[in-house]
Amino acid sequence: MAVSADPQKVDLREPPSWRRTKNRIMTWLMVLAFVLVIIPLGLVIVTVVAKGASIISWQFLTSDIPVNIAPPGVGGMGPAIVGTIQITALATVMAVPLGVLGAIYINEYGGKGLLAQVVRFMADVMTGVPSIVMGLFIFSIYTLHFGFSGFGGALALGCLMLPVVIRSTEEMLKLVPDSLRQGSYALGATKARVTMTVVLPAAIGGIVSGALLAVARAAGETAPLLFTILTVTSVNKNPFSGPNTSLPSQIFSNASSSFVGAQARGWGAALTLIVIAFVLMVVARLVTARFARYSS
Amino acid sequence: MDQSEQDAVTTRLPRPEPLAKQAAEPAGTGNVIFDVRDVSIWYGGFKAVTDVSMPVYENEILAFIGSSGSGKSTVLRAFNRMNDLVPGARMEGELSYRGVSLYGKDVSPITVRRRIGMVFQKPNPFPKSIYDNVAYGPRINGERNKGKLDEIVERSLRGAALWDEVKNRLKTSGLSLSGGQAQRLCIARTIAVEPDVVLMDEPASALDPIATGAIEDLMRELKSKYTIIIVTHNMQQATRVSDRTAFFYVLTDTKSDTRTGVLVEYGTTKQIFEDPQDSRTQAYVTGRMG
């Protein structure tokens, strides 16, 4: 390294071992982090599949919910599945259009204005509101006055989904290039028309995918339903009046039971729920891949 | 060199320089530091440079000139194995440093980079204090002694002609410096590890003319202790500072629609600019080509 007249024999081999070792150790620690994450994931999936698969059958998916003491193999989770579908569907129908509209406000109408910034910030904050607080909220303003019903649960789930849909839709709308909007304006379209006919279709893949993920999350929620639907064990054809049930609610009540039958049915319900959530996630992925015109 | 003596007398305003007012013979030790033989570099499937061969002499400034895409930066980065960081980069040929192959089996890129430093086009001081910027290199090489670090920091900042300007605010953030100062900080940081060679990739192109002049003066001072290779788009700069010049060119093959960079001519700066042998060199240095 010093300047000298005669060329020294240069040693370009490894740096002092402790630096290299430290680098190696840290890299392996990072890999270890990943391994530590795979372990519980693998364990949970394996357990749920193992314990749940043995009890799942068409009969299981359609039968009524028996009392806890009933042995495994008796009854099923039919009402819970119906309940989950009812309540989640209602929540989706309320939250997704409102969420998309809210995102349209923030991105297309609000621009850099203060109100849009505030709304966006508050939507972010709202995603952090605990699900049980949403349940208490809907209990206070709805259930106390109108009684338990699937609709109450749907309101609570909808409140959970709303900010998530707003933020994910907003991200998608941001990706749509301005040139598309300009082209439509130049043809004399109103803002509403531009948004509905050009911007939304361009972003639709990402919006649907984000909505599906929000649905998957809502389908798995228990806490908001606890005080709004009052877990029962029978099917309620009318989601607007009378208590209801859902898969997560049943799993929760079965998990605290000491009866083997109830626990086994709980595993079956858990497997069903995971499959639903998983399918929704995969479909969301596929939609993104299929319609990924403007996402990176 | 008469060039730097003149500069020391005048103020640091940029002057239009007559071409190649250089000593006829290079002023280094005459030893060959790098021996490049038939080096070709690929990025994935794209052959960026083809069959480059040249010697690099100790304690001289060698300038790479040529138009965009001619492979100057690619070849520069081969000298300190920065191309290793690009996924899909591949090199064929021989590149030896003081007789040892840089790309040999046992060679550690980390050790290579300590001996062969690099200054980038856009000054990139770390988001740390000025002191910590300069001390970063020595620290990762194991120097913990506060006294020694102080000494290294001062020596390096003096070597980069920055000490007087920052000696009272060593703890302030490196990001607070102006462009020219930041670049000198990066140079100080590089020489703090006492390298053998300093590579500079268009070190002054992001700076204003006054800062550029300061950097060029610095280069001439550094030459006595280090070997310097610089990539530059500015031909006047090449004539002002460099002893030798290598001219790169983009060779297009219209049949296969491919491009690659090649070394067209290499010689002392005086010769390249006053008496270029190749017509392409002549076209470039007289400004007829881009």
Next chain:
Amino acid sequence: MSTVVQADPATPAGSAHPLAHRRPLGDRGFAILALGSGLLVLVILVLIAVSTSQQASSWFTTEGLSGVFSTTWQPPDKLGALSFIYGTAVTSVIALVIAVPISLGMALLLTEVVPRRWGRPIVYVIDLLAVVPSVVWGLWGILVLAPWLQHIYSSIASGVNGIPVLGFFFGGENVSGASFFTAGIILAIMITPIVTSLSREVIATTPTIDKQGAYALGSTRWEMITGVVLPHSQGGLVGSVLLGLGRAMGETIAVALVIGSSPEITSHLFSPGYSLPSVIANEFGEASGVFRAALMGMGVLLFIFTIIINVIARGVVERSARRSRGA
């Protein structure tokens, strides 16, 4: 972003008539609808605060401030919430201690170590982790993990009883699989996806040129990470940790199942405990009167805590993002 530059492009061609300021009715209606949906967020947040506080008011008035924060919990007479606040805090801290190094490790793994192609399976694993519903974690936690951990806890506890620091945390007589620590583990698993993905976003904004500068000085990859990536990202990382904290504090169902449902304040982490969301989940069904108001009030406390943490977290992330863009 809004495209309104000079003239309002929403004015349809041909209507640039001095009298035709007003946008067509449908257009205005749509705009109002969109605005309304945006405002809905603010309205809901305010309503949450107002309605739950109102329901909880009898708790505050009956117990008073000292009663609310006392440790005595004997419903329906004595309704002090401190043991639940304690439990929430303890389980969240345990969750952070476990999850943050792991999440950071994975984030670094994905951004600095693993080549693009192989990063995808890792991201899938993280997504899978996120999609497992909370109640399934709870089910597995109480029926599988807790019994298994019980043995381990007992061995550790008997081993460290008497040793100064270790005994303080890991000793104790009342060792149970359903305890603070198990709840902390489950929480750690559940907040890992969000902390990892947020950390990844922050770390990915490190300018490549800074990283190259570090490598050019002869750094190993770890030296580059500690010298350039982490200092650059520290603000954003703090934000993502805080968001993970907020999530951990609010997580209800999984914790309710594995925490042990015992309102005790103890330093022994292997003992059963209780947390704010858990007690609400477990007891609200049968509660009435002031008891119910107390549970509602704990929901209010939870709401306040998580809102504060979320606002701080988002603020920190915003500020560091702005600074890195400017610098």
